Each structure stands twice: as C-alpha cells, then as structure tokens.
Amino acid sequence: MSSRDKILATVQNNQPGPRDLPHHIPSGPTASVDLDSAFISVLESIGGSAFIVSGYARIATILHEQFSDAHRIVSGCPQLPTFEAGRPGEDPHALENVDLAILPAHFGVAENGACWITEAQMIERALPFISQHLALVIRRKDIVADMHEAYARIASLESAAETPYGFATFIAGPSKTADIEQSLVLGAHGPASLTVFLIDEQLSDAGFF
Amino acid sequence: MSSTNHKDHAALAATFNKDEPRVEWHDQTLWWVRQKRDKAAAKVPDWEILRDTASRIKDNVLSNLSGYLRQFEEEATRNGITVHWAADAQEHNEILYSILSRHKVDKMVKSKSMLTEECHLNEFLHQKGIEVIDTDLGERVVQLAGEPPSHIVLPCIHKKKEEIGEIFHEHLGTPAGNSDPQFLTHAARLHLREKFLTRRVALTGVNFAIAETGEFVVCTNEGNADMGAHLADVHIACMGIEKLIPQRHHLGVFLRLLTRSATGQPITTYSSHFRKPRPGQEMHIVLVDNGRSTHLGRKDFRNSLKCIRCAACFNTCPVYRRSGGHSYHTAVAGPIGSILSPNLDMKKYADLPFASTLCGSCSNVCPVKIDIHEQLYKWRQVIVQENGAPIGKTAAMKAMNWVLSHPGVYHTAGKTGRWFMLNAPFTVNNGLNAWYRQRDMPEPPKQSFGEWYKKNKQ
Incomplete structure (x- = not known):
C-alpha cells in the first residue's frame, strides 16, 4: 500500500462525523466607511505611502522626481511610456538591478492596506519582490472594505479572465522584519518602500502639488 | 517526569531562569506582542x-x-x-x-x-x-x-x-x-x-x-x-x-x-x-x-489540528514567556506544541502538558478556538495512565489520600504543620520542599477553620 493510500485510509477512518460549513461569513462595516481614506491611513501605518492622482502624467512626474538617481526603472503600465517597459520572459535574475518597479494592481483592501496583483500584471513573478522599491497603481474606486469582499472581487476577476492566475499576491506595505529585538526595519529582502497611486480621473491636479 | 535521558521542561526552564534580567526582558517583549494582538483584535x-x-x-x-x-x-x-x-x-x-x-x-x-x-x-x-x-x-x-x-x-x-x-x-x-x-x-x-x-x-x-x-x-x-x-x-x-x-x-x-x-x-x-x-x-x-492522521482519531485532542501557527498562545503564556522556547525541546513550543508533541512521542514529550498553569489564556486568544488548556489537562491524565507519574508525585498523592481519608490524622497533621511553619520555618523552607523552590510558603494561620468553628459555635 502506498503512503498516499495509507494516509487517506487512516484519515478517512479517523475523521469525525460530518460537520457543515458555516453558511454565513461575517463582514466588517462597509457602506458607511470612507474606503480610500481608511486604505491610505492603514497603508501609512504599515510603512507604505499613497498619492491620489488625476492620471498617469502625474504619476510620471512624481516618480521621475523621487527616483531621479535610479539606474533602472521598469514599468508594467503602458500609460507610462517614459519608463523602460518590462519585458515578459526576461530572466528573473537579470531584474536584480531594478531600483523601482511600477506595476498595475487590481484593487486595494481598506482594512489592511493590501493590494491584489496577479501574475499578468507583474511582468515577471520575481519583479515585485526583487526590485529595491515598488509602486503600484490602482483606481481610487477600486478599494474594497475587507478580505471577504476582496475574495468576492477575486472570484469575479477570475470568472472574467481568459486564464486563471498561476500566481497572485496581496502586497501590504514594504518588505519588513522585526526579528532583531522586535525593532521594525523596512526592506528585509524585498522593496524597502511601497507607494500606491490611486487614480481618480474626476480629480483636478490643481491644489495637490 | 520523562523516563528518557534528555532534560525535561522543568530542568531546561531552570537553566533559562538563572539569568533573571533576561527572563524579565523575554517576558516583557512577548507580552508587548500580546498587547499588539489585543489592539488589532479590538479593531x-x-x-x-x-x-x-x-x-x-x-x-x-x-x-x-x-x-x-x-x-x-x-x-x-x-x-x-x-x-x-x-x-x-x-x-x-x-x-x-x-x-x-x-x-x-x-x-x-x-x-x-x-x-x-x-x-x-x-x-x-x-x-x-x-x-x-x-x-x-x-x-x-x-x-x-x-x-x-x-x-x-x-x-x-x-x-x-x-x-x-x-x-x-x-x-x-x-x-x-x-x-x-x-x-x-x-x-x-x-x-x-x-x-x-x-x-x-x-x-x-x-x-x-x-x-x-x-x-x-x-x-x-x-x-x-x-x-x-x-x-x-x-x-x-x-x-x-x-x-x-x-x-x-x-x-x-x-x-x-x-x-x-x-x-x-x-x-x-x-x-x-x-x-x-x-x-x-x-x-x-x-x-x-x-502522526496527524492518528491524532485525528483522538477525539479529545483532534481540535489541535485546527492550529494555523500564529503563536498567540506562546505570547500570552506565563510559562512560555518565563521559560523560553528551547525549554520545550520540540519544533513547535508553547501551549500548542505541548498538546501536539505528545501525539508524536508520548514518552519524550510527557513533561510538556505539565508545563502550564492551566490559566486558560491560550484558549482565549486562539483564533480558531482550540481548547488548549483543556487538552493540556486531558493529556496529563492520559500520560499518567500510560507512563505513570514520577515516584515523588505518586508518593505524595498516596500520602495525601491517606491523610484526607482519616480525619484524626488530618487534624493532627494540620496542627503539626502549622507549628513547624511558625516555630521552625527552616524545616519547610528548604530545598527538600519542591513547593518552596520557586515560591514562598504562605504565612500559616494561628488556628485552623475547624478550631475556629469549634470556638465560635453558638
């Protein structure tokens, strides 16, 4: 008898009688909360930063200014032609010299400041992790209240997608560790900073900068 | 506790406890993490x-x-x-x-x-x-x-x-x-x-x-x-x-x-x-x-398989915080490790369910509501049934049983104990008394409740 069959037989023999899944999954408050300001405040509390912008032109201005010293900036947003366009299929090891990656994400989550990004948006799976800094772009209206809504959104994205994702991740803030005496240090292995841009086309840039 | 030749939790904890300032620091650091958990949960x-x-x-x-x-x-x-x-x-x-x-x-x-x-x-x-x-x-x-x-x-x-x-x-x-x-x-x-x-x-x-x-x-x-x-x-x-x-x-x-x-x-x-x-x-x-499929068959203990490895039970545990993870001599330490490990090896980890005050704080913070402290208590019973208790504990329990089932002996023993604690404290406050090793003895009352009741009975 193979280990597989042995394990399955023992499990089947030892598992308790049927227990139903809970029908109702609780969810936090939704409509009454100002989702984008909740998202931004949580993101800032976990070491990230956010900009509400009118469009890609503003994003380009901000990032060119902030990363004027950078050697290599790779973009996954076709709307940002002034940056190097990421090439799918590039050896992920060659991305080690990327200072900043700018990538689109699907949506943000207000309760924890996370953004959901799937493989197709990453150019290479390694890029959002290996880059020294990371910027993500979402639409201001694409913020859900909590993780229950997040998975509902993921399900609808998946049913609309041609192929399901092979890899996807929630990213909440910069890479961090507190393993040395509980002192928080940003930039453990991945990006040392995370900036999330929230695009609101209704917005005028006047008065923001 | 254990019959194998490695050091048990109590011995390893005693080593950890030699450096009191470090124990204090370890305790406070983990308590701080526990408090962060409380704040996050309350939100x-x-x-x-x-x-x-x-x-x-x-x-x-x-x-x-x-x-x-x-x-x-x-x-x-x-x-x-x-x-x-x-x-x-x-x-x-x-x-x-x-x-x-x-x-x-x-x-x-x-x-x-x-x-x-x-x-x-x-x-x-x-x-x-x-x-x-x-x-x-x-x-x-x-x-x-x-x-x-x-x-x-x-x-x-x-x-x-x-x-x-x-x-x-x-x-x-x-x-x-x-x-x-x-x-x-x-x-x-x-x-x-x-x-x-x-x-x-x-x-x-x-x-x-x-x-x-x-x-x-x-x-x-x-x-x-x-x-x-x-x-x-x-x-x-x-x-x-x-x-x-x-x-x-x-x-x-x-x-x-x-x-x-x-x-x-x-x-x-x-x-x-x-x-x-x-x-x-x-x-x-x-x-x-x-061992997990076997564990699944233990009705009283299978809930521990719900664990999502958050370690909230570690951070809240007064014993873990003051004895350190290495005293558990197992990959998963703390309260959850103490109920998971005996399933892997009941002899080697027989000491772990005893490394607890049974205060229940672990069960209260567990995100998947594992009845950790109840399982610790149940493991103690299983382990004593299987392995027997240490000779000292067995003898003490037998003596206690005899004293408590003989009222005359009970009264005399109480009186004698109080007399020694009052007049010759060194006879109990010494290394032979296992209780005294980590604790002060309580101040003995001048009379027992029995004596007080006899005196004040109308």
Whole structure:
C-alpha cells in the first residue's frame, strides 16, 4: 500500500462525523466607511505611502522626481511610456538591478492596506519582490472594505479572465522584519518602500502639488 | 517526569531562569506582542464571530479531510504541480533528497517551515552533503548560532541584538560591536540576496492550501518565500495534511485572523497564492502525515489540528514567556506544541502538558478556538495512565489520600504543620520542599477553620 493510500485510509477512518460549513461569513462595516481614506491611513501605518492622482502624467512626474538617481526603472503600465517597459520572459535574475518597479494592481483592501496583483500584471513573478522599491497603481474606486469582499472581487476577476492566475499576491506595505529585538526595519529582502497611486480621473491636479 | 535521558521542561526552564534580567526582558517583549494582538483584535468589530467561523470551517475540514485531500491532489495536479505523500518525517526527507539529487543540486534556500523543523530536514540533508540556507532573518540568525528556533513566528526572540551582532561579525564579517538592527538587517539582506540569486531550488512552507483550486498560500513579511520561489528552477512546498481549507473565499476569514493574532499587524506584507509553476519551472508539494492522521482519531485532542501557527498562545503564556522556547525541546513550543508533541512521542514529550498553569489564556486568544488548556489537562491524565507519574508525585498523592481519608490524622497533621511553619520555618523552607523552590510558603494561620468553628459555635 502506498503512503498516499495509507494516509487517506487512516484519515478517512479517523475523521469525525460530518460537520457543515458555516453558511454565513461575517463582514466588517462597509457602506458607511470612507474606503480610500481608511486604505491610505492603514497603508501609512504599515510603512507604505499613497498619492491620489488625476492620471498617469502625474504619476510620471512624481516618480521621475523621487527616483531621479535610479539606474533602472521598469514599468508594467503602458500609460507610462517614459519608463523602460518590462519585458515578459526576461530572466528573473537579470531584474536584480531594478531600483523601482511600477506595476498595475487590481484593487486595494481598506482594512489592511493590501493590494491584489496577479501574475499578468507583474511582468515577471520575481519583479515585485526583487526590485529595491515598488509602486503600484490602482483606481481610487477600486478599494474594497475587507478580505471577504476582496475574495468576492477575486472570484469575479477570475470568472472574467481568459486564464486563471498561476500566481497572485496581496502586497501590504514594504518588505519588513522585526526579528532583531522586535525593532521594525523596512526592506528585509524585498522593496524597502511601497507607494500606491490611486487614480481618480474626476480629480483636478490643481491644489495637490 | 520523562523516563528518557534528555532534560525535561522543568530542568531546561531552570537553566533559562538563572539569568533573571533576561527572563524579565523575554517576558516583557512577548507580552508587548500580546498587547499588539489585543489592539488589532479590538479593531475588528466581529472578531469573536470571526474566530467562531474559523473554528467551524476547520471542524468541517477535519470531518472531511480525506475528501479535501483527494480534491486538492486532483486540482493541484491539474495545475501542473507534482504532489507527493509522506507518511512520516523520514519519507518527507527522502522525497526532498530525491528531488534534489535528480537535479544534481547540493545547495538550496528555504523559507520558514516549522514542518521541516519537525522532520529535522536540515540535519538530514546536511548528512547527505546538501547545504540548506534558512532565509527568514530570525531563522538565519539561529541557524548561524547552531540553535533551533525558539518561537514559530519570532525564531530568535530569545537573542539580544548584541548577540546577533556577534554572530554576524563571526559569520558575515560585519564590524565587531555593531548591533544596530537596521545595519544588521541590511547586512543579512546583502548576504541572502546572493543566495537567492544563485540557488536553483527553493523550499517554502505552506500557510493554507485550498482544496477547491489546488493552490497554496504562503505568508511572509520579509518576502523571502517569494524571493526564493520565483528565482529558483524548482519550488518545493511542504505542508502538514491539516493545512487544507475547502474554498478560496475562506481565506478571507483566516487571513483576517492570522497576522492580527500573531503580531498585531492587519495582514502580512505578502500573502502569495501559488497555483501553477511559472513556465519552465518545476513545482512540488509534499503532503506530510507524520502522526496527524492518528491524532485525528483522538477525539479529545483532534481540535489541535485546527492550529494555523500564529503563536498567540506562546505570547500570552506565563510559562512560555518565563521559560523560553528551547525549554520545550520540540519544533513547535508553547501551549500548542505541548498538546501536539505528545501525539508524536508520548514518552519524550510527557513533561510538556505539565508545563502550564492551566490559566486558560491560550484558549482565549486562539483564533480558531482550540481548547488548549483543556487538552493540556486531558493529556496529563492520559500520560499518567500510560507512563505513570514520577515516584515523588505518586508518593505524595498516596500520602495525601491517606491523610484526607482519616480525619484524626488530618487534624493532627494540620496542627503539626502549622507549628513547624511558625516555630521552625527552616524545616519547610528548604530545598527538600519542591513547593518552596520557586515560591514562598504562605504565612500559616494561628488556628485552623475547624478550631475556629469549634470556638465560635453558638
């Protein structure tokens, strides 16, 4: 008898009688909360930063200014032609010299400041992790209240997608560790900073900068 | 307590307790993490309902684990992942070794996996000439120090930054005397980047595996699991069979609970969902039993298989905080380790269910509502039935039984005891009295309740 069959037989023999899944999954408050300001405040509390912008032109201005010293900036947003366009299929090891990656994400989550990004948006799976800094772009209206809504959104994205994702991740803030005496240090292995841009086309840039 | 020749929890805790300021520091650090958990939990309005829901989802998982395992295997295989089954630690290690030798690889990176600690994978591979680099910063620290992790979430919580500075000076060549966490973390970042970029095989643990979709989720703050997996030609993920959940949307419940319970963060920096290998990559999952299927059959103890490894029970435990993780001499320490380990080896870990005050704080913070302190109490009974109690305890219990069943003896013994405590305290306040070793004796009353009652009876 193979280990597989042995394990399955023992499990089947030892598992308790049927227990139903809970029908109702609780969810936090939704409509009454100002989702984008909740998202931004949580993101800032976990070491990230956010900009509400009118469009890609503003994003380009901000990032060119902030990363004027950078050697290599790779973009996954076709709307940002002034940056190097990421090439799918590039050896992920060659991305080690990327200072900043700018990538689109699907949506943000207000309760924890996370953004959901799937493989197709990453150019290479390694890029959002290996880059020294990371910027993500979402639409201001694409913020859900909590993780229950997040998975509902993921399900609808998946049913609309041609192929399901092979890899996807929630990213909440910069890479961090507190393993040395509980002192928080940003930039453990991945990006040392995370900036999330929230695009609101209704917005005028006047008065923001 | 134990009949084997290793040191038991009490002896190891006594060693840890020799350095009182360190114990105080360890205690306070973990209590601070516990308080962060409380604040995070209080911010979620439906926290208790969430815990209850998580517990009920896990009830369902345990009741249909064989079905979910089959479903997961089918879906993961369809996704292009190779699924392996390991009955025990030995088979798990052999599977890993066979994958590595097939690729002619003698070096790999590994992100945090308590399962591989449980299976002693590093030692096994080391003997085969394979180098394993632990990439979680805390795990790398203890690996360089030649120690096991002392905490499942905070592996080097027992180490002071000065000690870490020394370890890094010795192994990574950082300047002597530099113990700045920012500096040391950056040194580790550079050191480990080189490993990520040059290793062809990466091993990760698994936080959750989803039967419905055949994907698995790995949560880290550092990004080390992703750095390893996405740069390697071969990604191997190892998981205990109890890590399954039925559907993807159930992650909504578990990811809300996990990190808030662990460190008080709203979520880990990365919650990565692996469903298919990237083009050209090989992806393996090793499903490990190692006693879990037997444990599932123990009605009183099976709930411990609901554990999502957040370590909230560690941080709140007055015994863990004051005895340190190494005193548990097992991969998963703390209250949850004390109810999981006896299942693996009831003799070797017979001391662990006794390493508790049964205060119940562990059960109160557990995000999946495991009745930890009740199981600790039940394990004590099982262990005494199976192994017997130590001679001292048995003799004391027998003597107590005799005294309590003879009222005359009871009254005389009480009177005599009080007389000695009042007039000759050295006869009880000495090393022969096990109670006195860690505690002061109470001040004896001048009379017993019986005497008082006789006197004041109308």
